[in-house]
Amino acid sequence: MLQERRIKRQERKVREDFTKFLQELHKKGGELTSMSLWSSLYPVISSDPRFDAMLTQDGSTPLDLFKFYVEDLKEQYGQDRRVIKDILNDQKKVVQVDTTYEEFSKWVTSAEKGMLVDHGNMKLCYNSLVEKAESKEREAEREEARKKRRQESEFRHLLRAQQPVVDANTEWSAVRGKIEKEKAFLVIESEELRIKYFEEYKRFSQRGLHTSPSVSKKKK
Template identity: 55%
Template sequence: MKESLKYQKASDIFSKEPLWIAVNDEDRKEIFRDCIDFVARRDKEKKEEDRKRDIAAFSHVLQSMEQITYKTTWAQAQRILYENPQFAERKDLHFMDKEDALTVFEDHIKQAEKEHDEEKEQEEKRLRRQQRKVREEYRLLLESLHKRGELTSMSLWTSLFPIISTDTRFELMLFQPGSSPLDLFKFFVEDLKEQYTEDRRLIKEILTEKGCQVIATTEYREFSDWVVSHEKGGKVDHGNMKLCYNSLIEKAESKAKDEEKESLRRKRRLESEFRNLLKEHNVDKDSEWTVIKPKIEKDKAYLAMENDDERETAFNHYKNGTSGTTAGSEILEKKKKKKDKKKKNKRSDNNSESEGEIREKEKKKKKKHSKEDRMDDEERGKKSKKSRKRSPSRSESPRHSSEKRKRRESEAD
């Protein structure tokens, strides 16, 4: 009994069988159809079981073959399979459905690719962890140099290279991709420079707590001792400390200069008031200090002077017809002398020109004037033609032409 067997053919085959004859024709046909359906289901189930068995066996064979990788093509796989003893023993696999075999092979390749990608990703992660560890070790080297004060925000690669290049952590950095040792050094220094604002604030807090003040004569060693001796001073970068010191010293010097200028202005003002006081008491060259002093010692201008030596000195200067040379007057005198010297040098440079150069300049000047005269004559001729067309009887007055000639000569000069 097969699924393809027809009822007429079955009737010819079983016509002499007693069971076949014992059943009427209608019942035989119905029973035959039921039997055919059963055989069809049975054969289909068996075929599906055989297919699943072959697929599992073929997949197992592929997995056991190391020669087949994620790069292997189907044509290459077929040649490898026929050379494999395990595949050769399974004769049933030779008659396996080609489409099923190709599907199993594709699934095997996809799994191999997935495993390869996972292995590659794991390897990349491992390499990244290793490279990150090397960079962290190198950064620890830079931090150790920073703690010792050898690496600061003002450090240069050329100055620290002899120290860094002898360390094994520097050598390991050279054998991996990504940021170079120089790049990480620059990043580290940039971070220190960006820390300047915070370091400056911290330094000011330390100086305030210690009650220390930076003046123009404060040395860097003294300033550094103030900062480092504080518990928070270890966080401050030495390069930023130096920059902060320079800034504070510059401010202190500027303040001292301003105070000195203010003191000088105040001194000149007091001297001027004192001279006016002497003038009011008609001091002359015959006056004596011992006589004038009792008369003015209660006056504000007298009391404003610091001591008797300054008062007597100012008195003598006034008495001798001089008001004393102050710092301001000295500066003005020096500037005046410099200006006079520059003018004198300029005149001497002009006088030192050679006679040939002077003649050459005069020739150029004459040529320029003659060219301008020609242009003026041409322009005047054109204007005269126009004026003749407009009013033939009217002519230019001598006075008007002389004024024009004078103006032209002055312009040429």
């Protein structure tokens, strides 16, 4: 009975030592993270005597303990993400589309509590924040395109209301002075764009069309 208890204590110590080894790999520059694969780290793990000690006993295998450890790190993601967001808020940092991971990791690890964040979870959080920034940028681009289409449409309505009627022979200089104080004129960001819309309006009016080129193309 005493011999059995002694063996169990010894086996438990071997497992604890191996778990400490995994912790060392985790703290050692993020060599072991929530994203780590057994196949990638096997050469490092198998070269340590604590791995060999695990092979001399029954029960949990080194692979079992590795999986348990990595799973615990994955479950830590929510907590790590909150810590990261707190750090970024404190530093007034915002992840943009062009923010590099190296830059991001420096922000996080510059805070003491950021040193405890798992590097795999840090990478996952970074990817998530960059995707969010990309999504916001795409939405901003779509909104800008919608705004320009609205402005172009209002500008065409303004041209359509002119007397005499704007036709293929109408010069921009003949129209500009009559509409330059109108909102639909002022919101266009450049004179070059106003002239572009004006020329397109003349070209499409000549064909008996009153929609913008972009709309016409969509209908084809």
